[in-house]
Amino acid sequence: MSFDRILAQKTALCDTVLDRFLPRPEELSDVDRHASQVVEAMRYSVMAGGKRLRPMILMETCEMYGGRMELAEPFMAALEMIHTYSLVHDDLPAMDNDEYRRGRKTTWCVYGEGMAVLTGDALLNYACETALTAFDDVNDRAESRNVISALQILMRGAGIYGMIGGQCADLEAEKDPGAADADDLLYIHKHKTACMLESAFQIGAVLADAPSEDIELLGKIGENIGIAFQIQDDILDVTGSSEELGKMTGSDEKDNKLTYVSMHGLSKARRDVKRISDEALEQFDHLSERNDFLRALIESLITRTK
Ligand code: GRG
Numbered sequence: 676m677s678f679d680r681i682l683a684q685k686t687a688l689c690d691t692v693l694d695r696f697l698p699r700p701e702e703l704s705d706v707d708r709h710a711s712q713v714v715e716a717m718r719y720s721v722m723a724g725g726k727r728l729r730p731m732i733l734m735e736t737c738e739m740y741g742g743r744m745e746l747a748e749p750f751m752a753a754l755e756m757i758h759t760y761s762l763v764h765d766d767l768p769a770m771d772n773d774e775y776r777r778g779r780k781t782t783w784c785v786y787g788e789g790m791a792v793l794t795g796d797a798l799l800n801y802a803c804e805t806a807l808t809a810f811d812d813v814n815d816r817a818e819s820r821n822v823i824s825a826l827q828i829l830m831r832g833a834g835i836y837g838m839i840g841g842q843c844a845d846l847e848a849e850k851d852p853g854a855a856d857a858d859d860l861l862y863i864h865k866h867k868t869a870c871m872l873e874s875a876f877q878i879g880a881v882l883a884d885a886p887s888e889d890i891e892l893l894g895k896i897g898e899n900i901g902i903a904f905q906i907q908d909d910i911l912d913v914t915g916s917s918e919e920l921g922k923m924t925g926s927d928e929k930d931n932k933l934t935y936v937s938m939h940g941l942s943k944a945r946r947d948v949k950r951i952s953d954e955a956l957e958q959f960d961h962l963s964e965r966n967d968f969l970r971a972l973i974e975s976l977i978t979r980t981k
Contacts, residue, residue, distance in 0.1 A: 678975065681968055682972070682975075685727075685731055686731070688734075689731055689751060692748050693751075693752050693755055694722065695748075696748070696805050697717060697718055697721055697801075698714050698717070700714045700718075712786070713790065716785075716790055716793075717797055717798055717801065723778070724778065725759070727755065732875040732876055732897075732969065732972070733750055733876075733878050734751055735969040736876055736878075736880045737882050739883070739969065740879075740883035740884065740889075741883055742880075742884070743882075746809050747879055749805050750809060750882065752805050753802040753806035753829060754802070754871070757833045757871070758871060759798055760798035760799045761795075761838060761842070763783075763794055763798070764791075764795040773922060776921065777921045779921075802829075806825070809822045817884065821882050825882050828877050828878050832870040832871055833874075837866055838866060838867055841862070844867075845863045848933045849931075857938060857939075860934075860935065864906070868905040869897065870901070872904065876896055876897035877890055880893050889963055895958055896955045899951050899955035900955050902951055903947075903951040906947055906948050906951070910935075910944050911981075912928075949977055
């Protein structure tokens with residue numbers, strides 16, 4: 676079967692997992708029905724059809740080391756909920772002020788700004804509730820320990836030492852983009868984007884009780900993939916098509932944003948995506964197990980157009 680067909684099947688599988696874990700407005704009790712608007716907005720935001728890269732990577736590293744999907748699935752859903760909350764908040768007028776995401780109107784455009792803030796908050800909270808349900812399926816103390824480690828990786832990657840730290844530096848840099856240097860930009864990319872991808876690579880392996888050297892190497896692979904992914908995101912904002920990306924292009928330049936392209940130029944950006952991704956592939960080949968689909972997925976990111 677072709678890579679594209681397998682990718683489509685795995686994306687659909689991630690969608691099914693998300694659909695199963697997300698609450699539904701029609702299933703709320705009479706009392707909880709007061710919360711139906713935020714529950715509807717949570718589903719609107721998550722089920723809008725992203726690439727599902729993070730849950731897919733998590734699923735693949737878990738499978739690669741023979742782990743159990745019952746433990747991985749709550750984490751797949753939780754990771755995508757946290758990723759989606761970050762997009763919902765990032766699109767707000769107080770941040771990037773974007774009107775389109777994943778091919779449709781952003782959450783704040785449809786539900787209003789206050790409800791979009793609450794939707795992001797609710798997704799983050801529900802992500803924790805969801806990941807904690809993995810404990811319902813643990814068979815022994817070793818699995819409990821792995822679930823605790825996975826929770827630590829999940830929450831740290833999303834927090835001040837991870838994604839929020841990166842977003843904070845990004846917002847600060849916006850005040851004076853000319854003052855930031857290449858190290859500042861690398862900090863932003865590593866934290867805002869790479870930390871969540873690192874979490875995806877590591878959590879699946881941790882849940883599957885993979886060797887610690889592999890978990891460490893998967894972190895480095897995730898970091899490289901994350902940096903390359905963000906550089907490609909910066910490139911696509913200049914060269915990509917709005918239809919394919921499902922969001923407006925050219926917004927970085929319009930907002931005078933610090934990006935890899937504005938700092939280093941388009942050709943260095945392209946060269947560096949290839950160089951950093953090749954390094955990740957080389958590291959991938961040093962893992963103790965193989966996963967040809969995951970390797971192909973990493974390769975496909977080098978030339979992604981959406
Ligand atoms: C608001 C706490 C907070 C953080 C925001 C993730 C983020 C940090 C901002 C979103 C904007 C952006 C360019 C983030 C970098 C990471 C990135 C490229 C996100 C988009 O991820 P994709 O392409 O999106 O995987 P889909 O829609 O496919 O899931």
